[in-house]
Amino acid sequence: GPKVLQIPSHQIIDMGQMVTLNCDPVSNHLYFYWYKQILGQQMEFLVNFYNGKVMEKSKLFKDQFSVERPDGSYFTLKIQPTALEDSAVYFCASSFGGLSYEQYFGPGTRLTVL
Amino acid sequence: QQQVRQSPQSLTVWEGETAILNCSYENSAFDYFPWYQQFPGEGPALLISILSVSDKKEDGRFTIFFNKREKKLSLHIADSQPGDSATYFCAASAKDSGYNKLTFGKGTVLLVSP
Numbered sequence: 653g654p655k656v657l658q659i660p661s662h663q664i665i666d667m668g669q670m671v672t673l674n675c676d677p678v679s680n681h682l683y684f685y686w687y688k689q690i691l692g693q694q695m696e697f698l699v700n701f702y703n704g705k706v707m708e709k710s711k712l713f714k715d716q717f718s719v720e721r722p723d724g725s726y727f728t729l730k731i732q733p734t735a736l737e738d739s740a741v742y743f744c745a746s747s748f749g750g751l752s753y754e755q756y757f758g759p760g761t762r763l764t765v766l
Numbered sequence: 767q768q769q770v771r772q773s774p775q776s777l778t779v780w781e782g783e784t785a786i787l788n789c790s791y792e793n794s795a796f797d798y799f800p801w802y803q804q805f806p807g808e809g810p811a812l813l814i815s816i817l818s819v820s821d822k823k824e825d826g827r828f829t830i831f832f833n834k835r836e837k838k839l840s841l842h843i844a845d846s847q848p849g850d851s852a853t854y855f856c857a858a859s860a861k862d863s864g865y866n867k868l869t870f871g872k873g874t875v876l877l878v879s880p
Contacts, residue, residue, distance in 0.1 A: 685868075707864075708867060755812070757812075
């Protein structure tokens with residue numbers, strides 16, 4: 653099926669530092685998403701993004717979070733500053749939109765905040 | 767309040783048996799239900815999905831049965847194979863969000879014994 657890539661696969665940083673998670677979505681997809689999964693819990697929606705704008709965000713999407721996709725490059729999730737509770741696996745997804753609802757997920761980035 | 771619930775938490779079946787994974791939901795606005803399969807260290811992969819206008823969807827060995835009145839659905843995996851051993855997530859989405867936000871259950875860990 654369609655492939656979504658995520659870089660890096662693992663990231664370890666100190667609390668208070670900035671981190672950027674990168675996502676390479678499926679090439680013709682128009683909608684982009686970030687989900688957060690804490691170990692042992694279900695995946696939770698963070699934010700979706702279309703046409704250069706955030707369309708919807710959850711209460712988990714704190715003020716320290718931001719997303720962008722400059723000039724069709726990587727779709728990024730930036731956390732500045734990081735907190736201990738940001739430790740989780742972050743999954744990027746993309747979809748074509750319209751009548752094509754299917755979201756395709758990347759392999760995730762495991763973020764550890766020390 | 768968990769909006770999407772899955773049971774059992776884990777399930778073991780013998781090779782060749784039919785595995786039945788259950789899902790229920792709270793929000794009557796949900797009308798699109800994808801199931802995802804996730805192997806350790808990988809992202810969730812879309813397996814099969816159903817819209818609430820249907821009560822059954824088949825794709826090879828995988829079948830979704832949907833009961834809108836009871837807000838329940840189930841995934842049946844016929845002729846289970848050891849390679850089907852994975853975590854299965856039921857998810858839900860609503861038309862009023864443009865199907866752009868998935869709410870996930872906590873997953874069922876399936877083990878198929880040879």
